[in-house]
Structure formats: structure tokens, C-alpha cells
Amino acid sequence: xxxxxxxxxxxxxxxxxxxxxxxxxxxxxxxxxxxxxxxxxxxxxxxxxxxxxxxxxxxxxxxxxxxxxxxxxxxxxxxxxxxxxxxxxxxxxxxxxxxxxxxxxxxxxxxxxxxxxxxxxxxxxxxxxxxxxxxxxxxxxxxxxxxxxxxxxxxxxxxxxxxxxxxxxxxxxxxxxxxxxxxxxxxxxxxxxxxxxxxxxxxxxxxxxxxxxxxxxxxxxxxxxxxxxxxxxxxxxxxxxxxxxxxxxxxxxxxxxxxxxxxxxxxxxxxxxxxxxxxxxxxxxxxxxxxxxxxxxxxxxxxxxxxxxxxxxxxxxxxxxxxxxxxxxxxxxxxxxxxxxxxxxxxxxxxxxxxxxxxxxxxxxxxxxxxxxxxxxxxxxxxxxxxxxxxxxxxxxxxxxxxxxxxxxxxxxxxxxxxxxxxxxxxxxxxxxxxxx
Amino acid sequence: xxxxxxxxxxxxxxxxxxxxxxxxxxxxxxxxxxxxxxxxxxxxxxxxxxxxxxxxxxxxxxxxxxxxxxxxxxxxxxxxxxxxxxxxxxxxxxxxxxxxxxxxxxxxxxxxxxxxxxxxxxxxxxxxxxxxxxxxxxxxxxxxxxxxxxxxxxxxxxxxxxxxxxxxxxxxxxxxxxxxxxxxxxxxxxxxxxxxxxxxxxxxxxxxxxxxxxxxxxxxxxxxxxxxxxxxxxxxxxxxxxxxxxxxxxxxxxxxxxxxxxxxxxxxxxxxxxxxxxxxxxxxxxxxxxxxxxxxxxxxxxxxxxxxxxxxxxxxxxxxxxxxxxxxxxxxxxxxxxxxxxxxxxxxxxxxxxxxxxxxxxxxxxxxxxxxxxxxxxxxxxxxxxxxxxxxxxxxxxxxxxxxxxxxxxxxxxxx
Numbered sequence: 001x002x003x004x005x006x007x008x009x010x011x012x013x014x015x016x017x018x019x020x021x022x023x024x025x026x027x028x029x030x031x032x033x034x035x036x037x038x039x040x041x042x043x044x045x046x047x048x049x050x051x052x053x054x055x056x057x058x059x060x061x062x063x064x065x066x067x068x069x070x071x072x073x074x075x076x077x078x079x080x081x082x083x084x085x086x087x088x089x090x091x092x093x094x095x096x097x098x099x100x101x102x103x104x105x106x107x108x109x110x111x112x113x114x115x116x117x118x119x120x121x122x123x124x125x126x127x128x129x130x131x132x133x134x135x136x137x138x139x140x141x142x143x144x145x146x147x148x149x150x151x152x153x154x155x156x157x158x159x160x161x162x163x164x165x166x167x168x169x170x171x172x173x174x175x176x177x178x179x180x181x182x183x184x185x186x187x188x189x190x191x192x193x194x195x196x197x198x199x200x201x202x203x204x205x206x207x208x209x210x211x212x213x214x215x216x217x218x219x220x221x222x223x224x225x226x227x228x229x230x231x232x233x234x235x236x237x238x239x240x241x242x243x244x245x246x247x248x249x250x251x252x253x254x255x256x257x258x259x260x261x262x263x264x265x266x267x268x269x270x271x272x273x274x275x276x277x278x279x280x281x282x283x284x285x286x287x288x289x290x291x292x293x294x295x296x297x298x299x300x301x302x303x304x305x306x307x308x309x310x311x312x313x314x315x316x317x318x319x320x321x322x323x324x325x326x327x328x329x330x331x332x333x334x335x336x337x338x339x340x341x342x343x344x345x346x347x348x349x350x351x352x353x354x355x356x357x358x359x360x361x362x363x364x365x366x367x368x369x370x371x372x373x374x375x376x377x378x379x380x381x382x383x384x385x386x387x388x389x390x391x392x393x394x395x396x397x398x399x400x401x402x403x404x405x406x407x408x409x410x411x412x413x414x415x416x417x418x419x420x421x422x423x424x425x426x427x428x429x430x431x432x433x434x435x436x437x
Numbered sequence: 438x439x440x441x442x443x444x445x446x447x448x449x450x451x452x453x454x455x456x457x458x459x460x461x462x463x464x465x466x467x468x469x470x471x472x473x474x475x476x477x478x479x480x481x482x483x484x485x486x487x488x489x490x491x492x493x494x495x496x497x498x499x500x501x502x503x504x505x506x507x508x509x510x511x512x513x514x515x516x517x518x519x520x521x522x523x524x525x526x527x528x529x530x531x532x533x534x535x536x537x538x539x540x541x542x543x544x545x546x547x548x549x550x551x552x553x554x555x556x557x558x559x560x561x562x563x564x565x566x567x568x569x570x571x572x573x574x575x576x577x578x579x580x581x582x583x584x585x586x587x588x589x590x591x592x593x594x595x596x597x598x599x600x601x602x603x604x605x606x607x608x609x610x611x612x613x614x615x616x617x618x619x620x621x622x623x624x625x626x627x628x629x630x631x632x633x634x635x636x637x638x639x640x641x642x643x644x645x646x647x648x649x650x651x652x653x654x655x656x657x658x659x660x661x662x663x664x665x666x667x668x669x670x671x672x673x674x675x676x677x678x679x680x681x682x683x684x685x686x687x688x689x690x691x692x693x694x695x696x697x698x699x700x701x702x703x704x705x706x707x708x709x710x711x712x713x714x715x716x717x718x719x720x721x722x723x724x725x726x727x728x729x730x731x732x733x734x735x736x737x738x739x740x741x742x743x744x745x746x747x748x749x750x751x752x753x754x755x756x757x758x759x760x761x762x763x764x765x766x767x768x769x770x771x772x773x774x775x776x777x778x779x780x781x782x783x784x785x786x787x788x789x790x791x792x793x794x795x796x797x798x799x800x801x802x803x804x805x806x807x808x809x810x811x812x813x814x815x816x817x818x819x820x821x822x823x824x825x826x827x828x829x830x831x832x833x834x835x836x837x838x839x840x841x842x843x844x845x846x847x848x849x850x851x852x853x
Contacts, residue, residue, distance in 0.1 A: 248705055252705065255698055255702040258694075258698045259695070259698055262691065262695060265691050265694075266691050266692065269684065269687040269688045273681070273684035273685055273688050275684075276677060276681045276684050277681060279677050280674075280677045283670065283673050283674045283677055284674070286670055286673075287667075287671070287674065290667060290670065291818075292818075293822075294818055294821055294822065297822055297825050298825070301825055301828075301829070398708060398853060401709065401853065402850060402851065405716070405853070406847050406851055409844070409847035410843075412839070412843040413840055413843045413844060413847065415839075416836045416837075416839035416840045416843065417836075419832070419836045420833060420836035420840065423829050423832045423833045423836065424833060427826065427829055427830075427833075430825050430826045431826060
């Protein structure tokens with residue numbers, strides 16, 4: 001299996017242990033690693049380099065050395081996600097074309113995944129495969145396992161209450177498709193996750209099930225090592241920086257929850273308003289039938305209200321399909337981020353405990369034992385990854401919400417514009433002088 | 438008959454000696470001498486007033502409403518609202534208006550005036566009064582008669598009533614109407630002295646009789662049918678509109694919650710904070726804009742209501758004899774009532790005979806009644822069209838405000 005011992009790689013961190021202040025000396029450890037939220041480029045490079053080496057099955061760069069091929073992909077990874085010019089991107093993934101499959105045992109939907117890439121990790125320049133939701137679910141678990149120090153994007157909700165939601169309805173399928181597309185794009189944009197082996201297989205394998213059966217065999221060393229950190233280590237205090245992230249995520253999730261409730265309430269009120277409008281408009285028609293001179297004006301008003309009703313229905317549909325799911329996604333996102341934070345705490349706690357144990361042994365050791373060094377390494381990497389991902393996440397979140405809220409405003413503007421057009425167009429009709437009766 | 442335009446300035450001529458005697462002369466004679474007595478009025482007043490006001494234009498307004506307390510017929514304390522009616526005459530030459538009369542009236546006096554007009558002008562479509570109690574309310578509006586918004590809308594409705602009467606070519610000349618505007622004290626007594634209550638039942642019955650004769654004028658039957666349907670459809674419309682208003686209110690108000698949560702959220706954000714905060718402010722503006730919007734819409738509802746009441750007046754219903762008599766005669770013993778009913782029934786039969794014989798007076802009545810109905814139809818078409826236009830204008834304004842607010846919010850979001 002590829003991947004040499006971590007010690008040989010720069011992945012132990014750019015700082016020697018001697019430079020590292022004692023973790024119990026205070027919360028200065030994060031400053032040593034990089035106090036601000038932007039990780040230093042060489043740190044990032046080092047991490048990515050290490051990861052890249054570990055996960056790729058198709059003869060990637062050998063451990064410890066950089067090669068021309070890998071440095072170009074490294075450069076790619078260093079790019080920020082919100083790089084607008086697509087020239088620097090070398091991986092494009094799209095989810096579309098949902099299809100229903102009816103089998104004896106079950107009925108399900110598959111989506112077409114199209115991949116275009118110039119990366120060496122891909123044998124062909126283009127791939128097209130079909131995947132179903134449980135394949136995405138599998139991918140996500142694998143990513144969580146193999147990249148525990150990173151924030152894995154959320155999937156749309158797995159379970160739907162049968163009877164309440166029709167999971168084969170066009171709207172539901174389309175909403176889900178968009179969410180799955182977003183999921184893959186977020187991974188694609190991630191400098192580390194996008195190189196994940198499982199991700200690659202997901203995008204390319206003809207028979208994913210066969211690959212799935214291989215199971216445990218492809219766990220990475222990092223994954224394994226972090227996985228074995230069980231509970232039992234209690235963290236004394238979360239470093240300020242991560243505590244701040246934790247607090248932020250708590251409040252953020254809370255506010256999003258409130259917004260979700262408000263949005264749902266608005267949609268509910270709008271639907272009830274729509275129900276009344278649908279009764280209101282036709283009454284003008286009924287009246288029109290009684291009248292002579294007023295017949296056309298009244299009929300005009302009836303039609304107008306009908307148009308407004310249709311516009312309102314479009315608004316509520318859009319909000320349900322486009323707005324609510326994204327909110328929920330972000331709530332799930334922040335939940336999974338909080339659990340990553342907790343794992344980080346675990347890693348730090350283990351390190352601190354072991355360090356303390358060493359200190360208490362009162363032996364005159366010039367160097368800290370290897371396993372403590374390993375723990376420190378793990379912690380530092382985790383911190384670095386997490387901070388990098390938080391930064392990326394904050395940027396993406398800002399873009400996503402900017403777009404989401406502008407979209408909400410847009411939909412409302414369009415609704416009012418449709419109504420305005422309808423009412424303005426009947427004014428001349430109403431003002432028209434009727435011919436002699 | 439010329440249709441007087443509906444505007445504050447119009448010619449007001451006081452009543453001639455009798456309330457336009459001849460259209461219902463046929464009925465009068467059938468009904469008996471009770472009618473004669475009522476028509477006696479001092480000859481001097483009529484001619485005097487007739488002379489002075491022909492050329493002057495009059496402005497009428499119900500300018501104020503005031504809460505009062507007093508004692509009612511059963512000597513119990515009650516609270517009611519009094520309305521100030523101001524009449525101005527406008528000098529032709531310089532256009533300036535001079536306050537000529539100003540007095541306070543309460544709703545029940547308006548009702549009395551209207552009941553009088555209904556009796557004396559059975560062939561005229563008498564304008565309706567604004568509703569006695571708030572109906573077709575949506576939840577935010579109070580159904581309380583003392584509620585200031587209701588009182589205000591009623592003030593406008595009462596003014597509208599007076600203007601309609603004043604602009605009617607026949608009704609404007611009525612003496613009692615003139616006195617309503619000018620004689621504060623004793624007006625009630627003056628009205629009651631006409632003895633119109635006594636005629637009320639018989640006249641309406643007689644009118645009803647036109648529908649029970651063998652070959653009623655088809656136009657009246659169609660009209661009755663139309664007014665029934667109109668009543669029904671406008672009631673339905675008003676009910677649904679009230680529900681629509683309720684729901685719309687809910688939609689707007691819930692958006693106010695965005696204001697608060699965006700503000701809270703902005704506190705934990707760095708770059709996004711300002712945009713969120715200012716967008717939240719716009720959501721608050723949006724939420725509060727609905728109050729004025731719906732207040733305006735109430736005026737539209739009132740315009741519809743007026744025609745609902747007009748339709749009710751048009752519909753000549755077959756009142757139950759009992760109900761009718763209790764209303765007009767007040768408390769009396771069943772025997773008294775029976776006796777009176779008998780007399781009236783005889784009078785009705787005589788009336789029916791008169792109509793059946795198709796004498797000139799009967800035809801005159803029908804002709805004049807139909808002429809007023811035509812006048813009314815024109816008025817209705819014109820008014821309702823105006824109402825629909827103003828409703829459309831209100832909707833347009835609401836849409837434009839909506840676009841404005843969301844465009845502002847969008848801009849704030851874009852700065853996030």
C-alpha cells in the first residue's frame with residue numbers, strides 16, 4: 001500500500017518539537033502553528049503533498065519527492081475555490097439526468113455523473129456514470145473516514161416521510177439533484193478532498209458495488225490513526241480559536257433554524273392567501289355575468305386576479321424548491337462541522353494527556369518519545385486542515401448566502417412585477433368608454 | 438330627468454309644499470285621508486325658501502364625529518356618536534363659501550330621514566346608509582362601533598349619503614331633507630308629524646302588489662331578479678375579500694421576523710454583517726407597509742357595500758306582515774295590530790284594483806319608477822367602474838412598493 005511512514009515526510013510539520021511550547025503552558029500552541037486563520041502556504045503544501053501521496057492508487061508521486069506532475073497539481077490545490085476563471089480548474093463534475101429504475105425488489109432513482117478532467121489521476125479525459133443516493137451516502141462516509149480532519153459537505157436528507165413527500169415527484173427529484181450536484185461540486189473545489197481515492201472511484205468506476213465490497217482495504221494511514229483515537233481523553237480547554245469557531249457554529253445553526261422556520265411560515269401563509277385568491281377571482285366572473293356595461297371590466301378584474309394567483313403559486317414553489325433545501329443543507333453542514341471540532345478536541349486531548357504522562361515520568365529524556373510526537377503531529381495537522389477548511393467554508397458560505405438571499409429577493413421582485421403587469425394592463429380596459437348599450 | 442353629477446357642489450332646492458305629489462297620487466287616494474293630512478304644510482315656507490336657493494350652490498359635509506352620552510328612551514345611559522353636518526353656500530361670483538348651517542345628528546336620525554324618504558318616494562331608488570354595525574370584518578379591524586376607524590368610515594358614508602340625496606334631481610327638493618340640514622331642534626317631531634309611519638306599511642305593500650298582479654311589468658321582475666343576484670354576489674365578494682385581506686396581512690407581518698433574525702445573525706458575522714442588518718431593516722419596512730395598504734382597501738370595500746345596500750333596497754321583499762308592523766308601529770297589542778292589518782289589507786285590495794285597472798296614475802308611477810331606475814343604473818355603472826379603477830390603482834401601488842422594498846433588500850444582500 002502506498003504511503004511511507006509519516007516521519008519521513010514533511011508532514012510532521014514545519015516546526016521542530018523544540019520550538020513547540022508546552023501545550024499546558026497556555027493557548028499559545030495555535031500561534032506557533034499559525035495564529036491567524038490563514039495557514040501558511042508551505043504548511044498547506046506539506047499537508048496536501050502528504051495526503052496526495054497516500055491516497056492515490058494510480059502511481060502518483062513517490063513519497064518524499066516532488067515531481068513536475070505533482071507540483072502542477074499542487075499549484076491547483078493552492079488556488080482558492082472562488083477562482084472565477086475556469087482556466088485554472090482541471091476538474092468539472094455535474095449531476096443531471098435523473099432516471100427512475102423499477103426492479104422487483106425496489107424502485108429508485110439514479111443520476112448521471114459527468115466528469116471532465118485533465119488531471120493525471122484520471123485515466124480518461126471524460127467519464128459518465130450513474131449513481132443513486134446510497135452511493136453518495138457511501139462516498140460521504142468514506143470521505144469522513146479517510147479525511148477526518150476535513151469538513152465534508154453535507155448530503156440532502158436521507159429519509160423522507162413516506163406519504164408526506166412523494167420521492168418520485170419531479171420537484172423532489174430536482175431538489176435532490178441540485179443538492180447532490182452541490183455536494184460533488186464542493187468536493188471538487190476542495191484541494192484535498194478532490195484528490196481522494198474514493199471520490200475518484202465514485203466518479204469513474206463502472207461497477208461501484210464491486211469496489212465498495214473491498215471495504216476496509218483502502219483506509220488511509222491518517223484515517224486509521226485518527227480513527228483509533230477513542231473517547232476517554234478529556235480536553236481541558238478548547239483553544240480560543242476553535243472555541244470561537246464552536247460558538248460561531250452554534251449561533252449560526254440557531255439563526256439558520258429560525259430563518260428556516262420563518263421561511264416555512266411565510267410559505268404557509270402565502271399558500272393560504274393563494275387559496276383565498278383562487279376563490280376571490282371567480283366571484284368577479286360570476287358578477288360579470290349579471291351585468292351589461294360592467295361585464296367586461298369585471299371579467300378583466302377576474303382574469304387579473306387569476307394571473308396574480310398563478311404568479312404567487314410560482315413564488316411559493318420556487319421558495320420551497322430552491323430556498324428551504326439550501327438552508328437545511330447549511331444546518332446539516334454546521335452539525336457535521338461541530339463533530340469534526342469534537343474530533344479535533346479528542347486529538348488534542350490525547351496529545352496533552354500523553355505529554356503530561358511523559359512529564360510526570362520524571363525521566364531525563366532529551367526527546368519526547370515517538371508516539372507523543374506522532375500525536376502532536378496529528379494535532380497540528382488537524383488544526384491546520386480545520387482552519388484551512390473553515391476559511392474556505394466561510395468564503396463559500398458567504399457566496400452561497402449572498403446568492404441565496406439575492407435569489408429570494410429576486411423571486412419576490414418577479415412576483416410583484418408579474419402582478420404589476422397584470423393590473424396595469426387592465427386599467428385601459430376599465431377606463432374604456434362602453435358603446436351605447 | 439337630468440342626472441346631477443356627484444360632486445360636493447350642487448343645487449339644493451328645498452321641498453315644495455308636498456313631497457312630489459303626483460306620481461303616487463293614485464296610491465294616495467286609495468290609501469285614504471291619512472295621506473292628505475301629511476301633505477298640509479304652511480304655504481309660506483315653501484315659496485320663501487324656493488326663491489332664495491335656486492341660484493346658489495350648496496356644499497354639504499359631515500365634518501366631525503363626537504362621542505356623546507345621554508339617556509335613551511328607557512332612561513338608561515347610553516353612549517353614541519354624533520356627527521357634525523355643515524352646509525355651505527357658495528357665492529356664484531367669487532366662489533367663496535359661507536357656512537350657512539351647522540348641526541349635530543346621530544345615526545338614528547339619518548335612519549329616520551331615510552325611512553321617511555322611502556315612504557314618500559316609493560318609486561325612487563333611495564340611497565342607502567352606511568352599515569349600522571361593522572360587517573365583513575377581517576380580524577385586524579374591530580367590529581366595535583366605537584372604534585375610531587369604523588367611526589371615520591361611517592362619517593364618510595354618511596356624508597356620501599347626504600351628497601347622493603342632494604344630487605338626486607327629485608330627492609334634493611324634499612322639505613324634510615332640507616330641514617334635516619338646517620333645523621336642529623324639533624326636526625324629529627316635524628318628521629313624525631308627517632305621519633309617514635302610518636303610510637309606510639301600506640305603501641310598501643301597495644308597491645309589492647305591483648308584483649303580485651297577474652301581468653306585472655316584466656322589467657320589474659327582471660330587476661328584482663337582478664338585485665337579488667347582485668346582493669348575493671356582492672356579499673360573497675365582500676366575505677372573500679375580508680379573508681383575502683386577513684391572509685395578506687399574515688404574509689406581510691411574518692416577514693417582520695426576518696428583520697429581527699437578520700439583525701441577530703449579523704452580530705456574529707464579519708463581512709456579511711452590514712448587508713444582513715440593512716436588509717433586515719427593509720423587511721421591517723415591508724411588514725409594516727401592509728397596514729396602510731389594507732386601510733386603503735377598506736374604502737373599496739365600502740364602495741361595494743354601498744351598492745350591496747342599494748341592491749337590498751331595490752329588492753322589494755315580501756316582508757312578513759308581523760315584522761313590518763312591529764318595526765313601524767312599535768309596541769302594541771296583537772289586537773291593535775290585527776285591526777290595523779285588516780284596514781291595510783282592505784286598502785291594499787283597493788290599491789290592487791286601482792293598478793289592475795291600469796289607470797293613468799298607475800302607469801305614471803311605473804314610468805317614473807323606471808326612469809329613476811335607469812338613472813340609478815347609470816350611476817351604478819359609473820360608480821362601480823370608478824371603484825374598480827381605484828382598486829386596480831391600489832393594487833398597482835402595492836406592487837410597486839413591493840418591488841421597491843425587495844429591490845432595496847436585494848441590494849443589501851449583494852453587499853454581503
